Amino acid sequence: MIKKIISFIYPLTRKIESVHNGILELTQLNGKVYLDTANTNYSYGSLQKILKFSLLQVDLSKAKNILVLGLGGGSVLKTIRKDFNYAENITAVDFDPVIIDIAEKEFGITNDEKTTIICSDAVDFIRNTNDSFNLIIIDLFIDNEIPKKILLPEFWKEIIKNTALDGYIIFNTLCKPFTDIKPIEDKLRKRGLDYKIFRYVENTNKVLIANCKPH
Structure with a gap:
C-alpha cells in the first residue's frame, strides 16, 4: 500500500x-x-488500449x-473478461517462463476452469494443436521487434486452419516500413477471407483483423 501511495509522487521501477x-521493467505509476521492455510497452499501457x-x-x-498468442502481463485477458464480460474459454501461450511468472505474481493471471496458460513457442503450439478457436489474437513481440x-x-496456414468458421484473427503489428505483411494479405485473399487493416492505432501500431468466413 505504501508503494502504491508513493507511486503517485514518482514512479517505482523494478528490473x-x-x-x-x-x-523487463515493472513500473508502478x-x-x-505497467510491464515494459527497454523500448516498448508489454502490458497495461498503450498495448492494452490497442488490443481493446x-x-x-x-x-x-x-x-x-479464444486463443492468445503472446501473454505479456495478461492485460488482454483482463480486458476480454472485464470489458467484454467474456466468461468462456481462453488459452494463452507464451514462450517465456519469466513473463508467465510475472503475469501470475504481479497481475494475478493464473490457470483456472476457463483459463489455460501454456509455456510454449507460438509456432510450435499452433502447428501441433487440434483445437479450433473463434478468435485468435496474435500479439508476438521480442522487445519492439x-x-x-x-x-x-506456413505460420498463417496453421492460423487459418485453426480458426473456426466465421471466427476472427487479430494480428497486432508495427507501422514500420520493414514490417511487410503483404504476404499475409495475399494468403488471406487467396483463401477468400475478408480483412481490414487499421493503421497508427494509438499512433504506433498497425492491426490486421480477418474474418474467416469465405465469400
Whole structure:
C-alpha cells in the first residue's frame, strides 16, 4: 500500500532479467503497474488500449474458445473478461517462463476452469494443436521487434486452419516500413477471407483483423 501511495509522487521501477526478452521493467505509476521492455510497452499501457480497440471490431457474442498468442502481463485477458464480460474459454501461450511468472505474481493471471496458460513457442503450439478457436489474437513481440517466423505463410496456414468458421484473427503489428505483411494479405485473399487493416492505432501500431468466413 505504501508503494502504491508513493507511486503517485514518482514512479517505482523494478528490473527483471529474461533470457528471451532481455531486461523487463515493472513500473508502478499513479497506483498502477505497467510491464515494459527497454523500448516498448508489454502490458497495461498503450498495448492494452490497442488490443481493446481491436476487440471492439469483432463479434465475441458467440465465441466459445479464444486463443492468445503472446501473454505479456495478461492485460488482454483482463480486458476480454472485464470489458467484454467474456466468461468462456481462453488459452494463452507464451514462450517465456519469466513473463508467465510475472503475469501470475504481479497481475494475478493464473490457470483456472476457463483459463489455460501454456509455456510454449507460438509456432510450435499452433502447428501441433487440434483445437479450433473463434478468435485468435496474435500479439508476438521480442522487445519492439516481431519474430520473422510469424510473418511466414506456413505460420498463417496453421492460423487459418485453426480458426473456426466465421471466427476472427487479430494480428497486432508495427507501422514500420520493414514490417511487410503483404504476404499475409495475399494468403488471406487467396483463401477468400475478408480483412481490414487499421493503421497508427494509438499512433504506433498497425492491426490486421480477418474474418474467416469465405465469400
